[in-house]
Amino acid sequence: MKKTFPVIIALITLSLLGIIYIQVSWIRTLALFREEQLKEKISSIIQQVGDELVAQRSVTFNNPGQMPGMKFPGEGYDIYKQFSVTNRFTIFEIKEKLQKAFLKQNLKDTKFEFAVASDNVFGHYELKSPRFIEMAMDTVHNLQAMYPLVPSSGSILESLTPEEVLVIVVPQVKSYVLQSLGWMIGGAILFTVIIITAFFLTIRTLLRQKKLGDMKNDFINNMTHELKTPLATISLAVDALKNEKVLSNPDKLNYFTGMIKDENKRMNKHVESILQAAQMDRQEVQLNKKDVHVHEIIKNVLNNLQLQIEDKHGKVDVQLNAAADLMEADEVHLTNLINNLVDNALKYSKDDSFQLKISTKNIGKGIRIQVEDHGIGMNKETLTRVFEKFYRAHTGNVHNVKGFGLGLSYVKTMVEAHEGKVKADSVVGKGSTFTIDFPLKK
Numbered sequence: 001m002k003k004t005f006p007v008i009i010a011l012i013t014l015s016l017l018g019i020i021y022i023q024v025s026w027i028r029t030l031a032l033f034r035e036e037q038l039k040e041k042i043s044s045i046i047q048q049v050g051d052e053l054v055a056q057r058s059v060t061f062n063n064p065g066q067m068p069g070m071k072f073p074g075e076g077y078d079i080y081k082q083f084s085v086t087n088r089f090t091i092f093e094i095k096e097k098l099q100k101a102f103l104k105q106n107l108k109d110t111k112f113e114f115a116v117a118s119d120n121v122f123g124h125y126e127l128k129s130p131r132f133i134e135m136a137m138d139t140v141h142n143l144q145a146m147y148p149l150v151p152s153s154g155s156i157l158e159s160l161t162p163e164e165v166l167v168i169v170v171p172q173v174k175s176y177v178l179q180s181l182g183w184m185i186g187g188a189i190l191f192t193v194i195i196i197t198a199f200f201l202t203i204r205t206l207l208r209q210k211k212l213g214d215m216k217n218d219f220i221n222n223m224t225h226e227l228k229t230p231l232a233t234i235s236l237a238v239d240a241l242k243n244e245k246v247l248s249n250p251d252k253l254n255y256f257t258g259m260i261k262d263e264n265k266r267m268n269k270h271v272e273s274i275l276q277a278a279q280m281d282r283q284e285v286q287l288n289k290k291d292v293h294v295h296e297i298i299k300n301v302l303n304n305l306q307l308q309i310e311d312k313h314g315k316v317d318v319q320l321n322a323a324a325d326l327m328e329a330d331e332v333h334l335t336n337l338i339n340n341l342v343d344n345a346l347k348y349s350k351d352d353s354f355q356l357k358i359s360t361k362n363i364g365k366g367i368r369i370q371v372e373d374h375g376i377g378m379n380k381e382t383l384t385r386v387f388e389k390f391y392r393a394h395t396g397n398v399h400n401v402k403g404f405g406l407g408l409s410y411v412k413t414m415v416e417a418h419e420g421k422v423k424a425d426s427v428v429g430k431g432s433t434f435t436i437d438f439p440l441k442k
Helices: 004-062 091-104 132-136 173-180 182-241 250-281 294-304 306-311 331-347 380-385 407-417
Strands: 113-117 125-128 143-148 165-170 289-293 314-320 326-330 354-363 366-373 421-427 431-439
Touching (some): 004 091, 004 173, 004 182, 125 132, 182 250, 289 294, 289 331, 294 306, 294 331, 294 366, 306 314, 306 331, 326 331, 326 431, 407 431
Antiparallel strands (some): 113 165, 421 431
């Protein structure tokens, strides 16, 4: 798992980057395709309107009296201007024709500017829309199309009309194309977010599985070590009992049978811890609540652990300052959780001495219990995970701290089952403090 995990992460990351790259490339290709489509439609529109303007201009040639602004010889007659588009149509009429053509091409909301250039001088505009000059200057972002307004070859007006060009400018083409692809881009972004979310959840699941795998391996190693020691002791005691000298000596017989009994109790205690953890996982723990005094529980725990404390040359400072200590609790579980905290302090105490302080005080309608030791302490990583099941603080390669990593997990579960709160504070090398708040009996 340790070797394959980085490879799996790398493969997932490359897959995610590949999907994002494909999506970006697809959107870019689609945008270019839409831009080409727009150019073709604009070209079709300008050709359609240009041909229409030329055709309608030619119709009035046989009936010049119907042509608006028509002048006759003697009145500054200019035959070229008489048959020009700018003289025949108004800016409003040309705009109306362009709007109809845009609508026909399904470009109803497309903005555009237009002009008619004449006198064979590009930039000399007889007719132009209000913002045409401003839009025509930006050839980078705006699309520009031109169409010559000349009659067909062989037409009677072929040599009578001036050279005119219809010019159309569509502003911000790329922005328009992206807007037209809005729902596709939105869908791609949504799909990317889903992929990234799935990637995140996958990585988190893998990390969690890796952590659970490491915890499982640690638990199996610890359990094997903890059970192997009493089994080895029992095996040696059984072999000793086969010795005739031992069988004939009642004192030695009692010693070895007592050893077997103690190691059997020790194994039963380990098995009970594991079964208890399984019950807590299935939420099958039933609390037998009754009135108990917290101070009495603490005193009983210290009495039971007196031999271990003396063996460590320890010193316990007991400050039971709470005026009220009556609460509804399961006496067995309350005793166990206090016992676990004191036992945990014993396990992680320094080699030279053991110092423990247990204090109580009332806070509001509850009681606060503090168990403070001066042991090896915990770093920040251990402190954040200290209540996790099967987690044990690293003490190097030496297996000098017994247990399965279930004690503090059990403490947290039981405290919460009694509607209380627990927190841990610690400084490496200076010790740890566990604070428990319980509600008192109403």
